[in-house]
Amino acid sequence: MPDTHAPALLDRLAAILGPRGLLTEAADIAPHLVDWRNLYQGASPAVARPGSVEEVAAVVRLCAETRTPLVPQGGNTSMVAGATPDATGRTIVLSLARLNRIRDLDPADMTMTAEAGVVLKAAQDAAAEAGCLFPLSLGAEGTATIGGVLSTNAGGNTTVRYGNARELMLGIEAVLPDGSVWNGLRRLRKDNTGYALRHLLVGAEGTLGVITAAVLRLFPRPNDTATAFCAVADEDAALALFRRFRGRDEAAVRAFEYMSGAGVDLAVKHIEGVALPLGARADHYVLVDLASPRPDAGLRGMAEAVLEEAFEAGEVLDATLADSDAAAKRLWRIREEHPEAQKREGASVKNDVSVPVSKVPEMIRRCSAALVALIPGSRPVPFGHIGDGNIHMNLEQPEGMDPAAFLARSHDIMDCVNAIVRDLGGSFSAEHGIGRLKTDMMESWRGGPELAAMRAIKSALDPLGIMNPGKVLP
Numbered sequence: 398m399p400d401t402h403a404p405a406l407l408d409r410l411a412a413i414l415g416p417r418g419l420l421t422e423a424a425d426i427a428p429h430l431v432d433w434r435n436l437y438q439g440a441s442p443a444v445a446r447p448g449s450v451e452e453v454a455a456v457v458r459l460c461a462e463t464r465t466p467l468v469p470q471g472g473n474t475s476m477v478a479g480a481t482p483d484a485t486g487r488t489i490v491l492s493l494a495r496l497n498r499i500r501d502l503d504p505a506d507m508t509m510t511a512e513a514g515v516v517l518k519a520a521q522d523a524a525a526e527a528g529c530l531f532p533l534s535l536g537a538e539g540t541a542t543i544g545g546v547l548s549t550n551a552g553g554n555t556t557v558r559y560g561n562a563r564e565l566m567l568g569i570e571a572v573l574p575d576g577s578v579w580n581g582l583r584r585l586r587k588d589n590t591g592y593a594l595r596h597l598l599v600g601a602e603g604t605l606g607v608i609t610a611a612v613l614r615l616f617p618r619p620n621d622t623a624t625a626f627c628a629v630a631d632e633d634a635a636l637a638l639f640r641r642f643r644g645r646d647e648a649a650v651r652a653f654e655y656m657s658g659a660g661v662d663l664a665v666k667h668i669e670g671v672a673l674p675l676g677a678r679a680d681h682y683v684l685v686d687l688a689s690p691r692p693d694a695g696l697r698g699m700a701e702a703v704l705e706e707a708f709e710a711g712e713v714l715d716a717t718l719a720d721s722d723a724a725a726k727r728l729w730r731i732r733e734e735h736p737e738a739q740k741r742e743g744a745s746v747k748n749d750v751s752v753p754v755s756k757v758p759e760m761i762r763r764c765s766a767a768l769v770a771l772i773p774g775s776r777p778v779p780f781g782h783i784g785d786g787n788i789h790m791n792l793e794q795p796e797g798m799d800p801a802a803f804l805a806r807s808h809d810i811m812d813c814v815n816a817i818v819r820d821l822g823g824s825f826s827a828e829h830g831i832g833r834l835k836t837d838m839m840e841s842w843r844g845g846p847e848l849a850a851m852r853a854i855k856s857a858l859d860p861l862g863i864m865n866p867g868k869v870l871p
Contacts, residue, residue, distance in 0.1 A: 406489075419444070433475060444470075447493075450609045457576040468490050468603070470491060472545050479868055488866075492514075493607070496609060496610070502523060502524070508584045531565070548603050549602055621693070632655070649696060656732060658681060661682055668734040668738055674728060745794065749828060750815070764818075768814070772792070831869045
């Protein structure tokens with residue numbers, strides 16, 4: 398239930414934010430209280446929607462004064478419930494949706510300054526209109542926001558070429574837990590002046606402050622591209638093909654994605670307009686995406702040559718090269734619709750893990766066998782970014798099994814995968830973060846001096862513990 402001070406708190410919030418800036422009706426608040434995967438249901442007396450950095454700061458100062466917990470929220474697409482309030486009803490949701498301006502875009506500097514509420518797709522489009530590229534790309538880019546992808550250090554499809562969100566950020570503006578505004582919007586490639594505070598906030602999932610704007614790196618827009626969808630012999634063949642492309646021209650490999658036959662089958666089954674572009678079904682596929690700013694890069698010819706070598710080596714069984722942008726988008730859609738297809742098929746447990754790139758084939762095989770042994774009839778659906786070692790080792794419920802009974806085994810499933818990932822020198826969270834879902838894993842994976850340092854940082858910056866409580870730290 399809300400605190401006894403809630404009515405007075407709401408009145409003060411309304412005075413700060415005005416009629417557009419505060420949601421108090423149950424129907425308006427409801428979409429902000431559940432995570433994308435419908436795993437957690439929270440409660441809140443209100444959603445604050447500030448329209449400026451000054452209003453964000455005023456809201457945070459008020460919450461600090463009244464010791465009211467605060468959950469920053471962007472597009473609410475977290476896979477680990479990182480932006481979902483708890484069920485106490487005390488927590489205010491702080492939506493950054495109205496901070497949606499692109500403040501500056503400089504093609505000479507190759508930078509964009511965007512507010513936290515700018516949708517990722519809008520940032521991509523603005524860069525393209527200026528003849529540039531903002532390369533961060535992920536399935537939720539039509540909903541996810543700049544503040545959210547930075548707060549979670551999102552990865553996505555092009556990490557193999559451009560890095561995670563952290564590598565695409567030069568400067569940060571943020572409201573700290575006491576309500577002070579830190580303006581670190583520097584457009585510098587080199588700035589060696591003490592602790593890199595911006596990197597504390599990127600990946601902190603809103604537990605150390607509220608990102609309100611950022612300076613983002615831009616890149617030359619591609620002038621030559623090639624996209625191929627390939628059936629490969631097995632997981633080792635998928636990795637061998639990646640090495641072939643990387644060895645031919647590492648800078649041209651924009652994305653390299655692995656998909657299991659089971660995952661592609663579900664996309665074809667459930668997603669209208671998705672079809673297998675090859676003559677016969679296979680158990681393993683890869684999507685190869687090449688790009689270069691040079692118009693004479695000859696990427697299609699390079700792709701044909703590499704695929705021919707791979708055919709002769711027995712690594713590639715069949716392949717198709719997109720002959721247009723529309724065809725490339727159709728190939729990409731097979732990969733991008735994997736999460737939605739799994740959702741429509743039934744209950745699934747998601748494992749966002751990473752291992753050294755060389756260990757990906759072994760990880761997929763060992764985890765798949767262990768998961769089927771754990772829950773007979775379950776269906777492993779591994780897919781993802783083999784080029785950077787990040788595979789979503791997901792498990793679909795057995796056909797006919799009660800979804801609730803299957804989801805009750807979630808932690809058994811995650812423990813099963815994580816034991817193998819740990820043995821291979823990997824991580825239990827590659828790009829989704831910790832949120833509420835994985836806090837219990839932090840002690841065993843990051844305990845000792847590493848976790849102690851994280852707690853010390855949290856205590857120093859947020860001594861009242863009001864910023865996104867219950868996330869990241871156990």
